[in-house]
Amino acid sequence: MAAPYPDDDVDVLATGDLTVLGRIVSASNATLVCEAEIDGRTERCVYKPVRGEQPLWDFPDGTLAGREVASYLISEALGWGVIPRTILRDGPYGPGMVQRWVSTPETAGERGERLDLVDICPPDRVPEGWFEILRAYDGEGEEVALIHADDPRLQRMAVLDVLLNNADRKGGHALEGVDGSVYGVDHGICLHSENKLRTVLWGWAGQRVGGALLADIEAFEKALHADLADRLAELVTPAEVDALRRRTRDLLADPVMPQPSSHRPIPWPAF
Missing domain, CATH: 3.30.200 (Phosphorylase Kinase; domain 1)
Incomplete structure (x- = not known):
């Protein structure tokens, strides 16, 4: 580091x-x-x-x-x-x-009227190529759509969340920095040994994980058998490190993004 x-x-x-x-x-x-x-x-x-x-x-x-x-x-x-x-x-x-701290166009006063990578808009204004995750009603009773971009930087975050077993990927936790990178924040309820994946990034559900990402995961799986596991065991329980190994092996064996499987697949609130 x-x-x-x-x-x-x-x-x-x-x-x-x-x-x-x-x-x-x-x-x-x-x-x-x-x-x-x-x-x-x-x-x-x-x-x-x-x-x-x-x-x-x-x-x-x-x-x-x-x-x-x-x-x-x-x-x-x-x-x-x-x-x-x-x-x-x-x-x-x-x-x-x-x-x-991550400086974003919004905090830098540069956002303008463009959508965030994860956002809400009227259903008839979903941009072409974006994923619509769900529809709901806002405080005024108007129908809105929860959407996110089909962006490889965001997709990488979605794959990371599967490995982390992230129970709280809200829309506001995905930040596009002024440096052009996309960052994830708020990972306090990750790495539980039981399945708790809750995320707004379901757009790639059922899709295969790409070759470059898969190669990185293969290298990561090897690192989990070396010093990395010892460092993680100082921060989470041994059972949770073992569960991380299982999730990694499972994704390598079947490199397909999971489908929502619980009664509450999206965190609340979503932002």
């Missing part, structure tokens, strides 16, 4: 002092926007202290930060770079997850 400043050993995200700039109030867990600073160098980041995690009935208490870091390590081991750099470190409210 390269430091933000390759010419020296300064790692601002890991060692800089964290100053809280604000809180993302729509998040269910304490999610703080911070600035890490050391020797005049700064980096914007998101800090989620473990003490701010809300208890869940199906995930052990105090494990969400570790799951975020484990998900990042998996994305990096695949070579996909889907998840922004994510680490565990101490902060103003104790240990927690710290993740590099």
Whole structure:
């Protein structure tokens, strides 16, 4: 994992002092926007202290930060770079997850009127080539469609979610950065040993996983038998690491994206 400043050993995200700039109030867990600073160098980041995690009935208490870091390590081991750099470190409210901030066209004031990669629109205005996932009614009783782009950057995220067993891929968790990359955030409820896949990215359901992605997964499967498994076992349970191995082997044996199989295949809310 390269430091933000390759010419020296300064790692601002890991060692800089964290100053809280604000809180993302729509998040269910304490999610703080911070600035890490050391020797005049700064980096914007998101800090989620473990003490701010809300208890869940199906995930052990105090494990969400570790799951975020484990998900990042998996994305990096695949070579996909889907998840922004994510680490565990101490902060103003104790240990927690710290993740590099993703600047988007919207936060940069450049979005304009174009659709996000995952969005909602009237059913008669779904762009050609986009996937329509479901229809519902908005607060005014108007019919709307939940849609997402047929974009290879988003497809890679969908495949990653299958491996991670992501229980919470909301539309707002897929961010198109100003650098042109597409990033996924909020991976606190991933890597459960039981099937819990809930996502808005069902557009590729039933389709085969492409050759380049499959080659990356094959290399990843080999890494799971080396040091990577030991690193993951420090963040999630051994049973969950074994389940990750099974999901990886199953996808290699039958490289087809799964179909929705539960009564609640989409997280709520969807954004």
